[in-house]
Amino acid sequence: MVITVELFHTLKKYNKERFKDDENSFELSIDGRDEILLDELVSLLNIPDEEVGFATINSVKHNWNDPIKDGDRIKIFPVIIAG
Amino acid sequence: MFYKDYIRVLNINLSTGRIRVDKRKDLRAYLGGVGVASKLLQENMNPDLPPLHEDQPIIFAIGAASSVFPVITKTVAMFVSPLTGELGESYAGGRLAFTMLHAGYDAIVITGKSQKPCYVTVTQTGVEIKDARAFWGMDSDKVGSYIRNREHGSGKRSIIRIGPAGENLCSYASVCVDTYRHFGRLGLGAVFGSKLMKAMQVTGDLPMPIPNFKDYFKTYSKLYKQVTETEVMAKYHDAGTPINVEPLSAMGGLPTRNLTSGTFEHAENISGEAFAKNNLIRKMACTGCPVGCIHIGQFRREFDHGYEYEAISVGYDYELIYALGSFLGVDNTDGVLYVIDAVERNGLDAMSCGVVLGWACEALERGIITEEQTILPLKMGDYVNLAKAVDYIAQGVNQLYTDMGKGVKHVAKKYGGYDFGMQIAGNEMPGYHTGYGSLVGALVGARHSHLCNAGYSYDQSNRDKELDKEKLVDYLISEEIERCLLNSLIICLFARKVYSRENIRMVLKCVGLDYTDETLTDIAKRILRTKLEIKKSLGFAIQDVKLPKRFFETPTTTGKLDQYMANEIAEEYARRCEEILAEEDESIKEFV
Amino acid sequence: MARALRTDGMRKCIGCFSCMTVCAAVNKHNFSISKSAIKIKTNGGLKHGFYATVCHACKDDRACLEACPTGALVERKGGGVLLNKDMCTGCKKCVDACIVGAVFFDEEENLPIICKHCGSCTRFCPHQCLTMEEVDDVL
Ligand code: SF4
Ligand code: SF4
Ligand code: SF4
Ligand code: SF4
Numbered sequence: 001m002v003i004t005v006e007l008f009h010t011l012k013k014y015n016k017e018r019f020k021d022d023e024n025s026f027e028l029s030i031d032g033r034d035e036i037l038l039d040e041l042v043s044l045l046n047i048p049d050e051e052v053g054f055a056t057i058n059s060v061k062h063n064w065n066d067p068i069k070d071g072d073r074i075k076i077f078p079v080i081i082a083g
Numbered sequence: 084m085f086y087k088d089y090i091r092v093l094n095i096n097l098s099t100g101r102i103r104v105d106k107r108k109d110l111r112a113y114l115g116g117v118g119v120a121s122k123l124l125q126e127n128m129n130p131d132l133p134p135l136h137e138d139q140p141i142i143f144a145i146g147a148a149s150s151v152f153p154v155i156t157k158t159v160a161m162f163v164s165p166l167t168g169e170l171g172e173s174y175a176g177g178r179l180a181f182t183m184l185h186a187g188y189d190a191i192v193i194t195g196k197s198q199k200p201c202y203v204t205v206t207q208t209g210v211e212i213k214d215a216r217a218f219w220g221m222d223s224d225k226v227g228s229y230i231r232n233r234e235h236g237s238g239k240r241s242i243i244r245i246g247p248a249g250e251n252l253c254s255y256a257s258v259c260v261d262t263y264r265h266f267g268r269l270g271l272g273a274v275f276g277s278k279l280m281k282a283m284q285v286t287g288d289l290p291m292p293i294p295n296f297k298d299y300f301k302t303y304s305k306l307y308k309q310v311t312e313t314e315v316m317a318k319y320h321d322a323g324t325p326i327n328v329e330p331l332s333a334m335g336g337l338p339t340r341n342l343t344s345g346t347f348e349h350a351e352n353i354s355g356e357a358f359a360k361n362n363l364i365r366k367m368a369c370t371g372c373p374v375g376c377i378h379i380g381q382f383r384r385e386f387d388h389g390y391e392y393e394a395i396s397v398g399y400d401y402e403l404i405y406a407l408g409s410f411l412g413v414d415n416t417d418g419v420l421y422v423i424d425a426v427e428r429n430g431l432d433a434m435s436c437g438v439v440l441g442w443a444c445e446a447l448e449r450g451i452i453t454e455e456q457t458i459l460p461l462k463m464g465d466y467v468n469l470a471k472a473v474d475y476i477a478q479g480v481n482q483l484y485t486d487m488g489k490g491v492k493h494v495a496k497k498y499g500g501y502d503f504g505m506q507i508a509g510n511e512m513p514g515y516h517t518g519y520g521s522l523v524g525a526l527v528g529a530r531h532s533h534l535c536n537a538g539y540s541y542d543q544s545n546r547d548k549e550l551d552k553e554k555l556v557d558y559l560i561s562e563e564i565e566r567c568l569l570n571s572l573i574i575c576l577f578a579r580k581v582y583s584r585e586n587i588r589m590v591l592k593c594v595g596l597d598y599t600d601e602t603l604t605d606i607a608k609r610i611l612r613t614k615l616e617i618k619k620s621l622g623f624a625i626q627d628v629k630l631p632k633r634f635f636e637t638p639t640t641t642g643k644l645d646q647y648m649a650n651e652i653a654e655e656y657a658r659r660c661e662e663i664l665a666e667e668d669e670s671i672k673e674f675v
Numbered sequence: 676m677a678r679a680l681r682t683d684g685m686r687k688c689i690g691c692f693s694c695m696t697v698c699a700a701v702n703k704h705n706f707s708i709s710k711s712a713i714k715i716k717t718n719g720g721l722k723h724g725f726y727a728t729v730c731h732a733c734k735d736d737r738a739c740l741e742a743c744p745t746g747a748l749v750e751r752k753g754g755g756v757l758l759n760k761d762m763c764t765g766c767k768k769c770v771d772a773c774i775v776g777a778v779f780f781d782e783e784e785n786l787p788i789i790c791k792h793c794g795s796c797t798r799f800c801p802h803q804c805l806t807m808e809e810v811d812d813v814l
Contacts, residue, residue: 009326010314051314053543054334054640061334061640063546077330078318079543081577085706151696151706181692185707238709239692288709290783296704303700304799307693311801320689365724368691373801375689 001036001070002029005045008077014046025073039064041074053079084189085151086294086595090119093188095203095210097278098137098195102210104188112674114596115147116571117172118610119190120161125613127192130620134163134171134270135252135277137196143183144190146573148590150181152303153310154578155590156369158183158260159570164269165277166254166435166490167509169621170614171269172530176369176575177261178241179285185238186287193278202244202282204234207289215281222246222428223259230284238288239370246430248477249276253488255435255511256477259427263367263377263398267432268532269510299593306590309581311373319376319577320366322355324401329354332409336517336539336640339409340463341441342505342633345516345640349414353404361416364396374577376400382420397423405514406437411444412463425470429477436476438511439491440469442504451499456483495631502632507531508623518542518641519550522634523649524559527625527656529614534576536562542641550641550648556655567610568603605670608663615660625657676809677753679732680713680792684804688725690715694796694805701795703781703788710781712790713805730755730777730790732810739789742772748789753810755792763787 006025007015018026030036036044038055042064054061055076057068068074084091090110094103113119120142127140142161149155158179164171183191186207193203197212200219204211218226223246230242241261249256249272256272257265266272275281293299310316318326331337332350339347351357362380369377381396397420407413407422426433444461446452454460458475459468472484479485486494491511495504505512507525513533515521524538525531533539536559545551566576572590574582582590584600591598598606635646692715695708703710713729732754740748740756747762748769765785770778779788797805 008330009322010318053330054546056333059333075333077333078314079540080327080330081315081537081540153693288707290710291706293700293704293706296700300700303697307799316801366689368689370690370692371696372691373689373693373799375691375801377689 001034002027003068003071004028004073005041006073006075007045007047008075010078011047011051011076035067035069037064038062038066038068038074041068042076045076047076051078053077084187085291090115090189091187092123092190092192093205093210094192094194095212096195097193097197097201097212097280100212109675112606112671113610113613114568114571114606115149115189116144116157116573117159117161117567118571118606118613120144120159120172121610121613121617123190123192124161125617127194128163128617130622134165134168135273137278138194139163139274141193141271141274141278142190143179145180145183146571147596148572148594150184150371151299151594152371152590153307154372154374154575154581155572156180156371156575157570157573159573160258160266160271162269162271162274163621165252165273166270167531169509169623170530170618171271171274172614173266173268173271174570174573175243175258175260175264175266176372177264178239178370179243179260180573181370182239182241182285182287184287185289185291186285187289193280196277197279200279200281202230202284203280205283205285207287218281219250220247223430224262224428226282227259227262230282234284234286238286240284240286242282242284244282245272245275246428246477248429248431248488249273250281251477251479251488252276253431253477253479254490254493255432255488257430257432259430263379264369265432268434269530270432272430295593302589302593306581306586307373309586310578313578313581315577315580316374320374322359323366323376323378323399325353325355325358325378325399325404327355327401328404328409331515334517334640335638336515336521336542337409338405338505338512338514338516340412341410341445341503342512342516342637345637347409350409352414353408353416353419358399358404358416362399362420369575372575376577380416380420382417384421395420395424397427399423402514403433406434407469410437410441410514411466411469413466413469414464418464418466421466422470422473425473429473431473431477432511434513435490435511436473438505439476439487439494440472442491442495442500443472443487445503446495446498446500449500452483456481504631505633507630508628515539515542516634516637516639518546518639519555519644519649519652520545520559521639522630522644523555523652523656526628526630526649526653527559528563529611529618535566536560542639546641552648552652552655555652556659559656560659564604564607564611567614568607571606571610602670602673605668608666609668609671612663612666612668615664619664625653625660628653677751677812678792678794678807679754679810680729680790680794680797681806681808682727682729682804684802684806685725685727686804687802688715688727688804689802690717690725691801693799693801697799698796702791702793709779710788712779712788713796714779727805728776730773730792731775732792738772738774739769739778742768744768751792752812753792756789757791758787758789760786
């Protein structure tokens, strides 16, 4: 399956090699699977749990154990803190 | 004072012109910052008098380790709030803490009322109350530059001042600190106005030898390294707090159009990136902060026909963009800056102002108020008229605008629309509609701010889980207590992750205060207890708060909230407060 | 090779004053930034950017040194001067002589404050406004 992943702000640094040029997102192909959980994706991308705020699948807010399917577009945002 | 066993308090009485300096050993039991300020407020206020009575005090305090460690930058102001009628507590960065430290004062207490408009200058060698008649009516930017030009003297300075809104006693008038920071919330500006005090300048460069240089520098270097290596550093320096706009909107927690929604379809257009691309011209920091989260944006305004333009620069951050952007349906960066500029010039709190305007737009649309009253065809997104309305509020041009200047609770009670006047215990809502944490957190927080206990943060990390009432109450109360400690040093909350208990103890040790964790917890609880006592004496009870219905109609990040559940959580919190109030304060004896 | 302080990155300055705090702490063991050899200033109010006033590490003609009647200032390798405290009378001639205004005065100690190009401040500038440059060892 192939999905598109968009990482925001500080989360980018964990996947530097995956981004082409100035792009904000990259395509990710996962062999031998036709479904993967959001949770799994986060660990696959080496993003520490405590830095992840929340994520959307095709622009809709989702839970961590929601499945991602071929062709989905995932956005992952860092946690929000205020001062 | 560092390495001393007392707190040095400067007392200024504007009625009599008397100045007095106290060395208070007993105040060490409150560490510094919010602790010392709470105690001084309790001693000096009169719960039976209205908030703007001349006998009510203004307290400023710096923390126990202000300015000499990274990101320990803030000053606290405490007063009786003209907006809520109860505890007034507000924080500002800039240079104020730094200059107070170097002028040699831990706290300043201002009482009385001047006979004519005045400004106060505080230096290490003396205090003066000076004529400000010609400054009355000026916007806060202008008066800042006049004082800058008029006052000489060595050392760095900090100038804090009010605009027309404070003079006219708007209940949520702010005090501008060094152009880009503010004592924003809860109406300190009106308290200044009620004392006919336009401004205060603090300068200082007292020599302060470091007796234990090695330890100090080791600690400083360690903390500096930790701060500059945290996420906060990159995140809040690069795009600034506005990077929260997009994710909050996507997760449905960005209050939009008077909280009719938690998602703003134009969030991308007013995101941190959009501001950076369109308007950002400079970044700045409070004195002592390597992060530098202050973002200055510029926009162009036509002030006359015939291509007469001026370039205007104003500071922007998440709270401003929420309150004057998404909350009012303003969908472009220039428009948001346009309204921010009006709020700045007049010296109002942006969040309160935005929420009041949100109510006004909806009330007009529903026919609760008329265009005759609003003078302008106020509507969501029309930033030019919204900015004009800001002027009208500050000037109180008619009865409606005067009422709007008293806060959304007041105006909605009087004209109607209580259920969509978005306040919590009289304070206009902060920019987080994320769940029970944010809502109940602001309700039970001592000053009804999202920063009392960061309830939004709880919502975020527990989003997928079932609500656990006990756990939420535990979280809120322990966070509130821990923040009493952070705020007695006074650490900018962006760096709170860096300032673990271990680091706090290390820092305090460097300035001569060697405390155990236990003592620190006792102090933090003592501070909260003092604040709760103040609130009680001013008649506040959690049970009396009636939240507007809309909080329960518009889904949050964690789904729709239930009013009964919210009340239950709040009541449980109230019960815990009673426990804290009833606790015997044994350890205070160590200090007296 | 000798090194000298450079301020080429000041456009990125956020006005945090870490450099001043560190200079005063390291060189004078004091919290007061009036003891710092570098001064960060604004051009009238915060609406305008920051600039730094600090010794430029003059090489050929050191005005401060030339003005000093007692010989308390000596040439530093790589530019600038070093102060010999014992010989200084506190006459402030160097303060007037430096045309970039980089000699400050410590009234408490009755001594001029001049940057010694030690580089401490550069290690605590969060945005690389201040840097140390390798320079020829010329005297
Ligand atoms: S993070 Fe921002 S508000 Fe906090 S001290 Fe630094 S510049 Fe000031
Ligand atoms: S103090 Fe002034 S005159 Fe002396 S070397 Fe430095 S810049 Fe040149
Ligand atoms: S190089 Fe050393 S002496 Fe010069 S300003 Fe920096 S810290 Fe001070
Ligand atoms: S440390 Fe760097 S950013 Fe901070 S004031 Fe000095 S030069 Fe500016």
